[in-house]
Every structure is written in structure tokens, then in C-alpha cells.
Amino acid sequence: MVICKVIGHVWATKKEQNLEGLKLMIVQQSPEYGGGEDSIFVAADSVGAGIGEMVLVVSGSTARKVFGSDDVPADMAIVGIIDTLQIK
Amino acid sequence: MVICKVIGHVWATKKEQNLEGLKLMIVQQSPEYGGGEDSIFVAADSVGAGIGEMVLVVSGSTARKVFGSDDVPADMAIVGIIDTLQIK
Amino acid sequence: MVICKVIGHVWATKKEQNLEGLKLMIVQQSPEYGGGEDSIFVAADSVGAGIGEMVLVVSGSTARKVFGSDDVPADMAIVGIIDTLQIK
């Protein structure tokens, strides 16, 4: 997983049928935790994350595991909202 | 998913049989949203995207989910046309 | 696999149900072995790794193989603690 911050929303009326109902959030991999200005992605949210929250994002086939159907064409998903992180 | 702009078309007469009938579009990950001059890819389109439109693009095994057959050898697909996006 | 050092922990109360019970560690791909300051990831640990240890980290669908269920939405996992490495 990568550590991202939720920074926005995307709306797409014309889309794959299996994406219907998914909340699509714009996330940015946090510069303090491995990201850069240019690490911006769109992830489907399954945990109720809000703008400004730090989240855990998974990619690839793993993203489909969270939607109860292997047919959902999403390759990134928010799987957790970070409470605390500690780097030693 | 990544946010891309559709910038062109590719034609290939000699190709894998399971790619027949797919519309292959050249997409560029948008510089304002995480891409660079060099983020150019070819994605199969399933939503009727046109040149100049902003789209959502998925990669890897997820791309095959949109073509109704796991045998389609496409590893990138356009899955939505972006109406609006909001970054806060 | 990539060679990483365990540098921290992440806590997330609100998360995918199938992540419950997994220990989520912050790992950094070691600069001496292919990483940079910005190569920071979160990996689920299955071998009991501790802060400061050098570990082997796998990504993608392979990460799910270590948790006894293909439904675990983790795309990075620590699969070994490095005793020695020798570069000639």
C-alpha cells in the first residue's frame, strides 16, 4: 500500500456499468511518505474517507478484492483511514 | 486509475486476433494531474471517448474486465469520461 | 522482491474488514539496494519483522498468497527477514 491524502472527487456520467455507485476520489501520495507533486491517482473508496484524510491505497488486482465482485473495473482502492503513523 | 487526455489513435492491421474490433486510443496522463510529457500510453476504449476528452484509465488485469472476455490481450482501458473533477 | 528496512507502523481503525489483525509496517526500500528517500510503502507483515530489520517485500497479487486467503486486500507483504546479503 501507499500512504495518500484524499484531495478531491471525480464525476463521470459515461462510464463502465460496473463502476456505477462507486465513490471515485482523487488521492495524492503524500510527499512526506514517498510521493511527489505528480503522484496523483483516482481510487474507489470503500471505507468512507473524506477530503483531507490520510488513507491507505492498494493497486492492481488487489483493488478488486474490496468490492465483492471481481468484475469491478477499478485498479486502485482506499482500504483504510490512517489514525496514526509512527516512523522511528 | 489515472487521469488522462485522449490525444490520438493507433491502427494495427497485423495484431492478436482477440484485439480485433477494439478501438485503440493514444492517451496522455495529464500533466496537471500526475502525468508528464512522457506519460503516453495506448488504451482500448469501451465508453466511446473522443479526442480531447479527459478520461479515467485502468491498467493491468483490471483492463481485461471491461471486454467481457479474459482473453483480450489489452492491459490498459478507458473506463470513464470525466465530466467534472474537483481538487480542494 | 525488493530489499527494504522496516521504519515504522501504521494504525487504521476504520479499514477493510479483511485487513483486521494484520500488522501494517512502514518500509523503505534501502538506498544502498535500489531505493531512494521517496521509496516508502506500507506492507503487511507475516514473519514477525521488527523496526530496523532488513526485509524482503513482495508486491501485487503475490502479496495475497501469504495470508491464506485471496480476499485480503493487501498488495505488499514482508515475506522474509534478511540475515545476510552478499554483493560481489
Added chain:
Amino acid sequence: MVICKVIGHVWATKKEQNLEGLKLMIVQQSPEYGGGEDSIFVAADSVGAGIGEMVLVVSGSTARKVFGSDDVPADMAIVGIIDTLQIK
């Protein structure tokens, strides 16, 4: 898919049995289309591509779809020879 140019061949006598018979080509992601000097890969060819031709290359699990067996250990494949491409 990425847009590559076929620039060479690789020969390997000692190799995985399931790679036997595959033509292994060295491809370079074209600098005009997203690549750099350092974007050099080896892809298995299934469409009869020749040196100097522009081709479409797929990666990951998608590459295995073109060889009629999921056991072929190739993670990149040439799936089409580009006739024309148009960027607007």
C-alpha cells in the same frame, strides 16, 4: 499498451521449458511516444514483428493471454504491428 520499436534479439539456451519456441525480441519504448533511452525490455513476439518496426507491447498477466497457455513465463508480449498512428 506502450508504443515500442523492435531493436534486437535475445538468445537463451538455458531457460524455463515453457519459454521454448518463443521469439524473444528487445524492444525500446519510443522516445517520441513516452519512452526514454533507458526504456528497454524483452518481449515475446506473437505477431511476426521485425527489427525496426513500431509495435504495441503489453505487460503483466496480460502477456500470457497471447500464448494459449497460462503457464508461459513471459511478462511482456508484442501484440500488434503499428501501421499508422495519429496524434492530434
Added chain:
Amino acid sequence: MVICKVIGHVWATKKEQNLEGLKLMIVQQSPEYGGGEDSIFVAADSVGAGIGEMVLVVSGSTARKVFGSDDVPADMAIVGIIDTLQIK
């Protein structure tokens, strides 16, 4: 596949049970063929490669295809020893 040079070994006593018996080699994507100083990985070897040899390395789910079991948690594998390569 990427073209790598075998540059070392890794030993890990404490590791995933399904990695037992695999020879873990440190490989570096060759600077002349697409790699950089920082392209260092650990790949499981199935073809008997030795230090200093040029090899073909696969990644992701493809790596598991070479070990006769989909449960082996290795995401990179050496699948061939390069005899000759020719770039035109």
C-alpha cells in the same frame, strides 16, 4: 522481461514457508540495457544462474508460474540465462 546481471545472494532464515528451498539472487537491471545504479531487485532462480551472468527476469504473477505452485510468494524470477543479445 528485463535484462539483468546477477550480482549477489540473499539469505533469510525467518521467511514464508513457501519460499523454503528457493535460491534468492540479487539482480541489477543492466545500465546498458535499460537499468540504473538503483535498479536492484531480489529474484528467485529456477535456471541455475551464477554470479556475473546476464539473465532474463520476469515480475508479478508471471514469476509464480515457474515454481510449479501458485502459492510461492515470489514476485520476481530468473527465467533464462542470456547467451547472446544483438541490438541493431
